[in-house]
Amino acid sequence: MPINEYAAFLSEIKEVIKHTDLEYTFRMAYGGDVLPGQFFEVSIPKFGEAPISVSGIEDGIIDLTIRRVGKVTNEIFERYEGESLFMRGPYGNGFNLADYYGKELVIIAGGTGVSPVRAVVDHFANNPDVVKTMTFIAGFKTPNDILFRSDFERWSKTAGVTLTVDDAKGEPGYNIGLVTEYIPKLKVRDAASAAAIVVGPPAMMRFTTMGLLKFGFKEENIQISHERRMCCGIGKCGHCKINDVYVCLDGPIFSLSKAKALLD
Amino acid sequence: MDINTKKLKKNAFRVTKRRGLTASRVRVPGGHLKTEYMDIIRRIADEYGDGTVHITARQGFEIPGIRFEDMQIVNELLQPVIDGMRINQPEPGKGYSSSGTRNIAACVGNRVCPFACYDTTAFAQRIEKAVFPNDLHFKIALTGCPNDCQKVRMHDFGIMGMTLPQYERDRCVTCRACINFCKKKSVEALKEINYRPSRNEEKCIGCGECVLNCPMSAWTRSKEKYYRLTLFGRTGKRNPRLGEDFIKWIDEDSIVKIILNTYEYVEKYIDRGAPGGKEHIGYIVDRTGFEEYKAWALKGVELPAIAEVNQTVYWGGVKY
Amino acid sequence: MGYKLTPEAFSRIVAGLSERYRVFAPKRYELGGHFSDTDIIRYGEISAGSEIIFGEKSAQSFKEALLPITQVLFYFTEKEMKESDFEQKDVLVFLRSCDLNAVKRLDTIYLRNGEEDYYYKRVRDRIRFALIGCPEPFESCFCVDMGTNRANNYDFGVVEQDGTYFVDCKAKDLADLFSAGTQEVQIPPLFVSKTKTRVNIPEELDASVATASMWEEYDGRCINCGRCNFSCPTCTCYTMQDIFYQENGRVGERRRVWASCMVDGFSDVAGGGSYRPKNGQRMRFKTLHKVLDYRARFGENMCVGCGRCDDVCPEYISFSRIINRLSEAMEEVRNADK
Numbered sequence: 001m002p003i004n005e006y007a008a009f010l011s012e013i014k015e016v017i018k019h020t021d022l023e024y025t026f027r028m029a030y031g032g033d034v035l036p037g038q039f040f041e042v043s044i045p046k047f048g049e050a051p052i053s054v055s056g057i058e059d060g061i062i063d064l065t066i067r068r069v070g071k072v073t074n075e076i077f078e079r080y081e082g083e084s085l086f087m088r089g090p091y092g093n094g095f096n097l098a099d100y101y102g103k104e105l106v107i108i109a110g111g112t113g114v115s116p117v118r119a120v121v122d123h124f125a126n127n128p129d130v131v132k133t134m135t136f137i138a139g140f141k142t143p144n145d146i147l148f149r150s151d152f153e154r155w156s157k158t159a160g161v162t163l164t165v166d167d168a169k170g171e172p173g174y175n176i177g178l179v180t181e182y183i184p185k186l187k188v189r190d191a192a193s194a195a196a197i198v199v200g201p202p203a204m205m206r207f208t209t210m211g212l213l214k215f216g217f218k219e220e221n222i223q224i225s226h227e228r229r230m231c232c233g234i235g236k237c238g239h240c241k242i243n244d245v246y247v248c249l250d251g252p253i254f255s256l257s258k259a260k261a262l263l264d
Numbered sequence: 265m266d267i268n269t270k271k272l273k274k275n276a277f278r279v280t281k282r283r284g285l286t287a288s289r290v291r292v293p294g295g296h297l298k299t300e301y302m303d304i305i306r307r308i309a310d311e312y313g314d315g316t317v318h319i320t321a322r323q324g325f326e327i328p329g330i331r332f333e334d335m336q337i338v339n340e341l342l343q344p345v346i347d348g349m350r351i352n353q354p355e356p357g358k359g360y361s362s363s364g365t366r367n368i369a370a371c372v373g374n375r376v377c378p379f380a381c382y383d384t385t386a387f388a389q390r391i392e393k394a395v396f397p398n399d400l401h402f403k404i405a406l407t408g409c410p411n412d413c414q415k416v417r418m419h420d421f422g423i424m425g426m427t428l429p430q431y432e433r434d435r436c437v438t439c440r441a442c443i444n445f446c447k448k449k450s451v452e453a454l455k456e457i458n459y460r461p462s463r464n465e466e467k468c469i470g471c472g473e474c475v476l477n478c479p480m481s482a483w484t485r486s487k488e489k490y491y492r493l494t495l496f497g498r499t500g501k502r503n504p505r506l507g508e509d510f511i512k513w514i515d516e517d518s519i520v521k522i523i524l525n526t527y528e529y530v531e532k533y534i535d536r537g538a539p540g541g542k543e544h545i546g547y548i549v550d551r552t553g554f555e556e557y558k559a560w561a562l563k564g565v566e567l568p569a570i571a572e573v574n575q576t577v578y579w580g581g582v583k584y
Numbered sequence: 585m586g587y588k589l590t591p592e593a594f595s596r597i598v599a600g601l602s603e604r605y606r607v608f609a610p611k612r613y614e615l616g617g618h619f620s621d622t623d624i625i626r627y628g629e630i631s632a633g634s635e636i637i638f639g640e641k642s643a644q645s646f647k648e649a650l651l652p653i654t655q656v657l658f659y660f661t662e663k664e665m666k667e668s669d670f671e672q673k674d675v676l677v678f679l680r681s682c683d684l685n686a687v688k689r690l691d692t693i694y695l696r697n698g699e700e701d702y703y704y705k706r707v708r709d710r711i712r713f714a715l716i717g718c719p720e721p722f723e724s725c726f727c728v729d730m731g732t733n734r735a736n737n738y739d740f741g742v743v744e745q746d747g748t749y750f751v752d753c754k755a756k757d758l759a760d761l762f763s764a765g766t767q768e769v770q771i772p773p774l775f776v777s778k779t780k781t782r783v784n785i786p787e788e789l790d791a792s793v794a795t796a797s798m799w800e801e802y803d804g805r806c807i808n809c810g811r812c813n814f815s816c817p818t819c820t821c822y823t824m825q826d827i828f829y830q831e832n833g834r835v836g837e838r839r840r841v842w843a844s845c846m847v848d849g850f851s852d853v854a855g856g857g858s859y860r861p862k863n864g865q866r867m868r869f870k871t872l873h874k875v876l877d878y879r880a881r882f883g884e885n886m887c888v889g890c891g892r893c894d895d896v897c898p899e900y901i902s903f904s905r906i907i908n909r910l911s912e913a914m915e916e917v918r919n920a921d922k
Contacts, residue, residue, distance in 0.1 A: 004702040045660040048826040069855035235698030238821030244880040264859035434654040458827040479811040
């Protein structure tokens with residue numbers, strides 16, 4: 001008999017990290033192969049499945065940073081350490097880390113867009129020698145929305161890290177402004193050969209990639225991640241189709257040269 | 265000139281404002297006719313009338329300007345129209361044998377209209393067959409769906425088509441068309457439970473919007489046809505009012521039976537001293553009480569199990 | 585060459601087959617139409633050949649035989665998931681050439697685009713096809729221009745002519761059924777080679793046509809009911825649904841139901857995002873999927889020209905006309921670029 005791709009396995013919640021009221025990271029037991037940027041269909045029977053991207057990878061553990069936005073994620077937030085979630089995956093292409101080896105790498109993320117790139121940033125922060133340089137610019141709305149706060153301190157020891165908020169709400173000690181404002185100040189020697197990853201809300205990605213192109217980055221060296229409704233994760237249900245691509249199979253990571261041709 | 269106006273009226277002619285001239289009233293049960301009959305009506309109007317015809321409020325034709333002495337020849341000319349519309353006639357060649365029970369009117373119905381839940385004309389013709397040539401003053405109208413384009417609530421018997429929606433859950437794809445249309449165009453009888461519509465049976469008026477708008481045929485019409493029967497709406501001088509619901513989810517046979525029962529009831533209770541011996545049924549019911557009427561109306565009627573009978577009915581309207 | 589059968593003989597043979605197979609065919613559902621006193625022709629299980637409707641096109645396609653409209657994938661309790669059962673009986677589907685070509689499109693999505701679909705595969709492995717021959721095209725058919733007026737991967741084909749049934753049997757194991765007591769005769773053609781409705785997909789068609797003005801017309805005309813998708817033999821989209829039963833809240837099912845890219849909610853993402861709010865945008869998305877995107881990915885058009893979407897549209901929007909407007913639309917877009 002063929003394999004039933006829709007069959008989910010139970011994975012134990014090892015730890016729950018609360019970032020904000022709306023964003024928790026669930027550290028899940030998982031021993032299989034997985035790439036940063038890939039996603040799992042996470043489910044609770046009765047409430048349904050939701051595609052959640054991998055925000056951290058360790059031995060036997062993957063992190064799923066979940067924003068509470070709907071029926072399924074509301075229910076997931078009611079689950080505690082020691083309980084389990086149903087999962088299937090991983091799906092999608094993910095970030096191939098070797099692609100960035102030896103390059104100047106710029107990663108720009110906005111809001112929950114930080115989750116899918118976190119494992120990439122983490123990898124190169126831990127292995128700074130495999131890239132020429134890594135610069136990470138992350139933007140959040142307010143200080144209350146900041147995810148992975150402790151990671152930022154650690155990463156800044158080995159990489160150029162900029163954390164900015166749209167509005168500091170009066171709290172001192174924050175950079176204020178959009179991520180795009182930091183693009184002209186990037187310390188990149190050869191933009192034409194440098195690699196960039198941009199993940200965030202659609203408008204943020206649009207303006208950020210425009211800024212990078214202006215800076216001299218090449219379309220084919222910029223990668224973005226598309227968020228679409230990925231219902232089956234395996235190229236059948238059609239919800240995530242754009243032009244001739246299926247985001248769940250061919251993405252969610254696309255080079256800008258491919259992504260710019262995609263029209264919903 | 266010596267004319268028996270009582271006989272003339274019963275023969276479906278009219279006393280008009282112009283002395284010596286009458287008008288012939290042609291019954292068209294269900295308001296739908298073959299055009300060949302219009303040729304005859306035209307000929308009568310051209311040769312014996314004044315070359316005009318009035319389309320009446322009850323979907324008949326009134327041919328004015330006919331001289332009293334031409335009534336018999338007009339009756340003879342009308343014979344194919346009377347035969348063609350299968351009007352009961354005790355004596356061929358003598359025109360219509362009564363006029364009290366008015367032409368049975370109907371909206372265009374499902375011969376044309378997508379909303380209609382039945383063939384209004386066919387049912388009108390069936391009722392015509394059952395009640396004519398009764399001369400009591402009854403007004404009956406049929407409409408295909410609860411939109412009531414025929415305004416049947418202004419009649420003694422208002423018949424409104426309904427369908428009992430049938431739901432096949434496995435054909436449903438949660439497009440929500442039924443729920444949205446029921447909410448926007450009808451009575452909001454559907455709500456979503458577990459991705460599927462759930463029908464409030466009490467609220468549902470059987471309009472069929474769910475069926476019409478279901479792209480999957482998950483909703484279909486019941487094989488049985490159902491109706492809402494409204495009673496004793498009327499226009500007129502004293503107390504015009506809308507007909508009120510009597511029975512919801514009634515069947516065709518029961519409606520015919522109730523109308524026939526009502527003729528017996530009226531025969532018994534009508535005020536013989538009323539002008540012209542005519543009295544609207546509604547005023548009779550006002551006098552005897554609805555309970556008494558209901559007992560007569562439902563005599564021998566076997567309603568479908570689903571039928572909902574209103575135990576008491578109150579009418580409003582304008583009282584002068 | 586093939587066999588000539590009386591309606592009775594044909595009906596009996598199909599009745600016999602229905603004991604071994606679940607037989608799906610276009611059949612008449614009396615009073616099943618949207619409007620009162622109307623019938624509908626659509627697919628359903630049959631138990632005799634006399635139930636098959638040859639002379640009319642079905643409003644919906646055969647695809648529910650392979651892809652049930654609602655299909656339960658799992659039954660579950662709070663802690664366990666159990667795969668749904670399925671009927672262990674082979675399936676025989678009567679279908680026309682356009683639809684048989686559509687099977688290939690379904691196979692492509694369900695077996696080759698990503699991992700094999702387990703639920704599709706388990707039926708697909710047990711299915712056989714009986715071709716319904718088309719003596720004449722219907723008014724809205726445009727199979728010839730889509731290259732789908734012919735097919736050969738059927739087990740037997742049957743065409744009705746003046747009340748007689750002619751069978752072309754390819755499957756060796758079924759030949760005895762038809763040959764018993766009859767002689768081989770020349771049979772009429774199973775396929776049409778001309779249609780009244782013609783389409784022309786411009787060679788230069790590309791995604792830039794999205795900016796053409798023609799789509800705006802459908803913002804107002806289309807009512808996004810989804811009938812075009814649901815009647816389409818090649819539409820493959822579905823949506824997952826989890827429910828717990830109302831009667832017993834501790835057990836439930838995970839199921840999938842057909843979905844339509846024309847209907848509200850298709851592209852909604854958690855948190856409120858949504859794409860293609862306008863009906864014209866949805867029309868463009870659907871059109872390009874059928875005659876461009878799928879071809880770019882898999883090498884042939886998805887649309888098989890059955891014309892059902894034209895037949896069922898309550899707003900009289902013709903898909904074949906949309907295809908035929910694309911040349912002009914491309915020209916408009918190119919001129920705008922100059």
